[in-house]
Amino acid sequence: MSRVLIVGAGLTGSVCACLLRRELPQKIKIVVWDKSRGAGGRMATSRSPTDSACTVDLGAQYITATPHYARIHQSFYEELLAHGILSPLVSSVEGMMSREEGLTNYVTPKGVSSIVKHYLKESAGAEVFYDRHVTHVYRRGACWEVCRKDGEPEHFDAVVLTMPVPQILQLQGDVGSLMAVPQREQLEAVSYSSRYALGLFYPPHTSIPVPWAAKYICGSPCIRFIAIDNKKRNTESSDCGPSMVVHTSVPFGVEHLEEEKERVQPLIMDELQRLMPGLPQPASSKCQKWRYSQVTRSVADCPGQMTLLSEPLLVCGGDGFTHSNFDGCIESALKVFQVLKSSL
Ligand SMILES: Cc1cc2nc3c(=O)[nH]c(=O)nc-3n(C[C@H](O)[C@H](O)[C@H](O)COP(=O)(O)OP(=O)(O)OC[C@H]3O[C@@H](n4cnc5c(N)ncnc54)[C@H](O)[C@@H]3O)c2cc1C
Numbered sequence: 001m002s003r004v005l006i007v008g009a010g011l012t013g014s015v016c017a018c019l020l021r022r023e024l025p026q027k028i029k030i031v032v033w034d035k036s037r038g039a040g041g042r043m044a045t046s047r048s049p050t051d052s053a054c055t056v057d058l059g060a061q062y063i064t065a066t067p068h069y070a071r072i073h074q075s076f077y078e079e080l081l082a083h084g085i086l087s088p089l090v091s092s093v094e095g096m097m098s099r100e101e102g103l104t105n106y107v108t109p110k111g112v113s114s115i116v117k118h119y120l121k122e123s124a125g126a127e128v129f130y131d132r133h134v135t136h137v138y139r140r141g142a143c144w145e146v147c148r149k150d151g152e153p154e155h156f157d158a159v160v161l162t163m164p165v166p167q168i169l170q171l172q173g174d175v176g177s178l179m180a181v182p183q184r185e186q187l188e189a190v191s192y193s194s195r196y197a198l199g200l201f202y203p204p205h206t207s208i209p210v211p212w213a214a215k216y217i218c219g220s221p222c223i224r225f226i227a228i229d230n231k232k233r234n235t236e237s238s239d240c241g242p243s244m245v246v247h248t249s250v251p252f253g254v255e256h257l258e259e260e261k262e263r264v265q266p267l268i269m270d271e272l273q274r275l276m277p278g279l280p281q282p283a284s285s286k287c288q289k290w291r292y293s294q295v296t297r298s299v300a301d302c303p304g305q306m307t308l309l310s311e312p313l314l315v316c317g318g319d320g321f322t323h324s325n326f327d328g329c330i331e332s333a334l335k336v337f338q339v340l341k342s343s344l
Pocket of ligand 1: 007008009010011012013035036040041042043060061062063064132133134162163164167247290293317318323325326327328329
């Protein structure tokens, strides 16, 4: 039985694990390591420190299916709709720009990380470990030795890297020397936007009297998007106060990228008060810096994966190899799965 390590419990990693479990159950032992404390990656859902039933999505906000992807990823959409993980977006989003006809928008009633958790659950038997930050990957004959912060190295027959491309390039050990020059050049050309997300949790019965559930903001140098998260997901309840997420603009994110988020949060709060005067004080908050937010330039021709070595297999995937949304990650996971299937 081959032991496969998937680095990253985001959407790409969790779908890879699920595909391996469903299609090659007898052949593979799946291990997932993520440096964070939970599943989701950039599909992150944060809980209120005072009431774990109140949540806010700090990364991806909704899933938009184009007619093309609705057709080719139909089974993925049907599965998530059948499990109540996705439901149609019915609330009002002001200023949403659609570049294409026939788009369908979905929300996640249990928070966007429920998509990732669904696929990890469907990978029954996979060993998923958090707080495992991979630092070095060495080739040791026919297998890989993978080192992490604060722990013993382990050996695997194949390794899948699904983190943002700059984090793949930061890995030490043999990864860099295995890359052919054109591969390195392609990876170094990948770029991401940067922004902050601020999650705000309000006490029960707090009223936020605006006609929209989410709104794109024009003309603010600081704030680009605001969502009243439980209203957006159509899950308002009297037990739980509203939760709100504020995304900064990319120029603001880039300008303040190297600052402590404790210094940046008051700037975002001041601008929010200016845009929404009279907004009550939140009971608690969570500020997230997305250094690698959405892909602005992906690997040329969007191959879905890049194989750094075939034997033993070392393969990279993630939205950097396609595009930054649900369908981009599914596409990448399917491509990585094809490589694994033909090599194991
Ligand atoms: C602010 C924001 C808004 C967005 N809005 C939308 C939207 O509305 N709709 C949409 O479809 N998409 C949206 N996206 C994009 C979407 O979230 C991403 O495309 C998707 O989540 C990427 O998934 P992934 O698995 O490829 O990567 P990630 O989610 O980044 O997963 C990679 C994982 O690897 C882990 N990791 C990194 N380095 C290491 C290491 N050295 N060792 C161990 N683990 C490591 C990370 O902790 C992470 O969990 C948004 C993203 C952001 C940030």
